[in-house]
Amino acid sequence: MRVFLIGMMGSGKSTIGRILSSVLDKEFIDMDLEIEKAKGTSISEIFEKEGEEEFRRLEKDLLKKLVHRDEIVVSTGGGIILDKENRQILKGENAVYLRLPPADLYRRVTVKGRPLLKEGKESIFRIWEERRELYEQFPSVETSSQSQWETVAAISMKIASGESRVLNSSSHPVSISPGGFKSIGRMPNAVVSRRVERIFSEWIPSSALSIDDGEEAKGFHTLFQVYEYLMDRGLSRSDVLVGAGGGTVTDLVGFASSTFKRGVPLIQYPTTLLAQVDASIGGKNGLNFKGCKNVVGNFYMPSETIIDPVVTLSMDEGRFEEGLVEAFKIFLITGQYYEKFKKLCGKLKERNLAALSEMLEEAVKQKDRIVSMDIRETGLRKVLNLGHTLGHLYEPLSRVSHGMAVAWGLEREMHYFAGLGVIDEQLYRDVSDTLSEIVGLDFPQLPVEEALRLLRNDKKAVDSESAEIEIPVVKRPGEFEFLKVRLDDLLAVVV
Amino acid sequence: MRVFLIGMMGSGKSTIGRILSSVLDKEFIDMDLEIEKAKGTSISEIFEKEGEEEFRRLEKDLLKKLVHRDEIVVSTGGGIILDKENRQILKGENAVYLRLPPADLYRRVTVKGRPLLKEGKESIFRIWEERRELYEQFPSVETSSQSQWETVAAISMKIASGESRVLNSSSHPVSISPGGFKSIGRMPNAVVSRRVERIFSEWIPSSALSIDDGEEAKGFHTLFQVYEYLMDRGLSRSDVLVGAGGGTVTDLVGFASSTFKRGVPLIQYPTTLLAQVDASIGGKNGLNFKGCKNVVGNFYMPSETIIDPVVTLSMDEGRFEEGLVEAFKIFLITGQYYEKFKKLCGKLKERNLAALSEMLEEAVKQKDRIVSMDIRETGLRKVLNLGHTLGHLYEPLSRVSHGMAVAWGLEREMHYFAGLGVIDEQLYRDVSDTLSEIVGLDFPQLPVEEALRLLRNDKKAVDSESAEIEIPVVKRPGEFEFLKVRLDDLLAVVV
Structure with missing residues (x-):
């Protein structure tokens, strides 16, 4: 599989491409660098000495070669989509347009000496206007308000297959499914965290309720919002309620589903690594009350839990690592996968998706073993x-x-x-x-x-x-x- | 078994005695009437013509005869406790003093021509002062702020044995136990309805929380009171929570126990006939939210349910009958006990305790059969x-x-x-x-x-x-x- 990142200069194709390649375990290719390497000279010089036409020819030749290679992430040149044949080729590939308003682009590129910017500030707006329609023929990711990890996650989600491995958890089916999060789009009754809604908006159903995540939100005031949403939607006991977010959202939605009309079916999409490792197994939920954490709550098994490691790619540094600590703790306790985890630790820190999927599968299996021996947490x-x-x-x-x-x-x-x-x-x-x-x-x-x-x-x-x-x-x-x-x-x- | 009602004139001994006798299936004996019948003349005339001493002699003779009879409810004369020997005899019996402030007594007796009231209003206060200490040597029921049924219930509770029949309900033990309510006194963590607390105060532990019953109270504002009570008491997951009241209280406490610290053990004392027939089986609970009845709730099985028909004797007319309708519905559905119910209907209306116990046992058994076939209420x-x-x-x-x-x-x-x-x-x-x-x-x-x-x-x-x-x-x-x-x-x- 190949991924091509397209977009204007300054849209982050190289930076994102590099991160994406380590996430997806693919080789990273920067087309401009590749051309420079082949010619032994810089792009600016090719433009100056041989003209833009010659550069475009070299670019097209390289593109035609790349589509015969596999397992690569490619950062294309900004003008690649000007050529009709190039566009045809890219439309048959996983090509993602990194979208950014021109003002943001200008801010990003002014610090560097880029060939097309010699004409000054106006040029970038003019180029943006010229190319806009051509870019917009491709699936896009809006990057202006997102962190690099959020952009990487959004791109990975687009190209993830959604294939899933269903684990035989002792209580209910748990799927490990890169891209499985996209199935939330078919769910009419969903409560999602605002953060997840922002990053993966294209898959969030318009009927979803978005709520704050985090400790502050984890109380009856938010629960009441969920109840009101369910009443407004006329949810019956045969309808499914979906929760997607970190531990706060899955706890709230778990509690709401267990207590609305004496229990409605529930599908959980834990979206933080910690929630995937910690909260996805065992059916525990909890609410804070009068300053006491989780003092209210119960046990309620979802009909299904969908663990998508792609969603967790979007997490902030630090928050992601919390999940790794939790997983490591489980491996230390059970002794299984402990040595493997230590070896994979570097790759996991880089959020390598294959390592992450394998690790999650192991963590969930072993958490399940611990929990199934002591379902009500007595010993x-x-x-x-x-x-x-x-x-x-x-x-x-x-x-x-x-x-x-x-x-x-x-x-x-x-x-x-x-x-x-x-x-x-x-x-x-x-x-x-x-x-x-x-x-x-x-x-x-x-x-x-x-x-x-x-x-x-x-x-x-x-x-x-x-x-x-x-x-x-x-x-x-x-x-x-x-x-x-x-x-x-x-x-x-x-x- | 014999029951003797003692107390001042106007304290309601005859009226209460008559109701009590039909509740307990015993013969009613009014000592004054008995003496009048034997002598063929009125008490006033005996006082006038033969003197109080002669009346006291007749009274003591009758008392001595009565303690050799069985299955009677006796309304004694107001002055019976003046005699030391009489007091000795009564202390060996189920004797209950109907307590009422003298002002209330005066109001009640002024409409009738009673011998001791010839001296006017002051006399009743004087007599009350004279006899007070003697009366207070006996177990008492305060009747001034109570309905007749409440007084009957309080007296019946005092003399009820608390013997229980445990039914093999499909989900949890249910006891039918006249007087079983008294065991609530040993429960440190209890939520009771204000009504039940008022009538049966002598058995309610001082640590109990009392809450309003009724539809208005059945919401999160009351639930939060219960949670705060449990937090104040530091309830742990091995402590038992007790609920005692009508459907509102048992629903609230059922929900609280199922959700506090993810579930604490629960003992339910449903105290209305409707709650005993309807809510005691199946583990259903519910809360109203934003005007929707029972839209929040879940299923949670108590460790034990104690059904005490004596408590229901205290119910208001109308409220009691709601429970009978519910029971009749169950018998109509199952066909079992249907004919028997029709025959017993009159006795049940009179709140005959034996009939009520038998009917409750049947209703609970049959409700359980229906519910156990469809625990989650799907069909x-x-x-x-x-x-x-x-x-x-x-x-x-x-x-x-x-x-x-x-x-x-x-x-x-x-x-x-x-x-x-x-x-x-x-x-x-x-x-x-x-x-x-x-x-x-x-x-x-x-x-x-x-x-x-x-x-x-x-x-x-x-x-x-x-x-x-x-x-x-x-x-x-x-x-x-x-x-x-x-x-x-x-x-x-x-x-």
């Missing part, structure tokens, strides 16, 4: 709290995301147990190195009094006056137990 | 909508209670189907006579346009423009089917 499932005891200190005191805090907490807990001799120094080093590669480990020292107070209030503390707390520890990958430790001792590793 | 269970199609017109248009409306609706639906020849004229007559005995059938003619509009909006209408509706009909007791009928035809029987 075993608590091992998923790994890293949470100290993580719960970093989260408020260092004001970092939950995922980051858990990563730091996990590193410190392992450090503590290695110091006690409960676990191998080498295992601790391994875990620490991997976490460092995923999120970095520049954690601060915590203020001792606040940390102690928080630790005392931890719900795992044997009693509120107790000097001990019971926490899970992985002794070897795949082998864990729960140990009682003294609060004071544990505290020493974070202050 | 069969809809037969419970019998009478609801036309009932839903009477409820808003005649502003009567749901139970009354369903009774009228059922009568009219049967009338309609008898007219069509779908059911036997005799079956219709039977049903009509029974409903007439339970609630009366003085239904008004409905305004044709409003009735048609409501009927068209019925969720059972095949589509909103449809001229047809599908409704359940019982062709013979125990034999039902669903029939499509024309809206216009059906309407003719109510306008």
Whole structure:
């Protein structure tokens, strides 16, 4: 498969193309660079010395060669679509137009010496007007208000096949499906996060309700919006409700579907990596109430969960890595895929789609194994709290995301147990190195009094006056137990 | 077993005693009347001609005889507790003091010519002061702010054994237990209706939350009160939550327990007859939202449901009968206990406790059979909508209670189907006579346009423009089917 990026100069074809090629595991080809390399001279010089016509001939020749190659991502020259034959060729390919208003384009290109800009600012507007109609014959992605990752995700979604592998989860079918998100377009009753709606708007049904994602939204005020939406749409108990978003949206929609008219069928599209790994299995949902996180909620199984790794490509740096930490935790607990994860870590950080799909499939399978042994979370499932005891200190005191805090907490807990001799120094080093590669480990020292107070209030503390707390520890990958430790001792590793 | 009612003149011993005796299936004995009968003269004359001492002797003789009889409810003379020996005897019996402030007493007795009141208003206050301490040696029921039925219920609760029969319901244990309500006293986390709290205050734990009952309370504002109560009490997932009240309270508490911390164990004490018959089986709960009844809710099975017929004795006239209509509907659908119900109807109207217990046991068993065949209410269970199609017109248009409306609706639906020849004229007559005995059938003619509009909006209408509706009909007791009928035809029987 080949992907051709087209668009004006400055629309980001090269930058996006390079990221896209590592995401899609394809070779990246910049046509301008390729021509320069073949001719041993710069594009400007070809224009000056041999004229634009000669450049266009070289460009067409190269294009004709490229369509006989496979597994490439190509950044084309801005003028490639001027030629009718070129356009014909590109229409038979995965060609995506990176769309950007000319004012934005001008801002981007003025810093560089580009041949077509010699004529000054007006030229870019003139060229844009000339080429606009030709570009718009191609599928496009609007890039002006998007991050690079969002653009990469939007392009990848366009070309993703939507093929899916259905896992035999113990509770309900879970599909791992790159491009599977597009099927949301056929769903009339959908609640989606505003973020997902913005990036993937072309697949979001116009009847969908979009809501805020994030902790603030996760309460009854948003639930009531969802209920009102369902009432307005006259949703009956045989209609399906769809949720698409991060943990907040899937929790809200999960709760709404379980309680609207005493339960309507539900399809979940978790769209953050954390939600895909963490929330997609087990049917847990939750709402915050009066400042208490998840104090309201229940268990409700979706009819189907669709995990599309392409959606997660759009995530901000940091948020994406939270999901990797969660997955790593699962592999550490089960011991399965642990070594593989460590090897793939670099590729996963680059969001390589094949690695991501494989990793997600493994994480979901293993999360399911843990959860199915303890569906109502009375015992075993608590091992998923790994890293949470100290993580719960970093989260408020260092004001970092939950995922980051858990990563730091996990590193410190392992450090503590290695110091006690409960676990191998080498295992601790391994875990620490991997976490460092995923999120970095520049954690601060915590203020001792606040940390102690928080630790005392931890719900795992044997009693509120107790000097001990019971926490899970992985002794070897795949082998864990729960140990009682003294609060004071544990505290020493974070202050 | 014997019950002795003690208390000042005017405290209602005779009236309450008479009702109580029919409730408890015992002979009623009014000691004053008994003495008058034996002597062939009135108490006043005995006082005048033979003196109070002689009367007290006769009274003590009678008391000594009565404690050798069984199955009696006795209304004692007001002064019986003046004698030490009498008090000793009564302390070994079920003796209940009907307590009332002297001002209320005076108001009640001034209309009658009673011997001790010849001295005027002051005397009653003086007598009350003299006897107060003696009365207060006995268990008492405060009657001044209570209806007769509430007093009867409170007395019956005191003497009820709390023995229970556990039914093998398909989903969870249901106990039929006269006096079983008293066990709520051992439950630290309880939500009770204000009404029940007022009448049975001596058994309500001080830690309980009391909330309003009734449709107005059945929404998120009350749910939030319950959540806050549970958070204040630090309820954990291993603690039990208890609900005690009518359908509103059991629905609210059912929903709260199913959604607090993803589900806590629940014990339900439905306290209205309708809730005992209707809501106690099947785990349904519901909340109103934005004017839509029960649009939010789910299915959640209690660990146990305790059905105490004694609590229902306290119900207002009319409200009690709603429960009888619901039970009758169930017997009509299943055909079981249908004939027995018709025979017992008079006793049930009198709230005879034995009949009520037996009827409740049968209704619960049969409701369970219907529900267990269709737990998520997709088909069969809809037969419970019998009478609801036309009932839903009477409820808003005649502003009567749901139970009354369903009774009228059922009568009219049967009338309609008898007219069509779908059911036997005799079956219709039977049903009509029974409903007439339970609630009366003085239904008004409905305004044709409003009735048609409501009927068209019925969720059972095949589509909103449809001229047809599908409704359940019982062709013979125990034999039902669903029939499509024309809206216009059906309407003719109510306008």
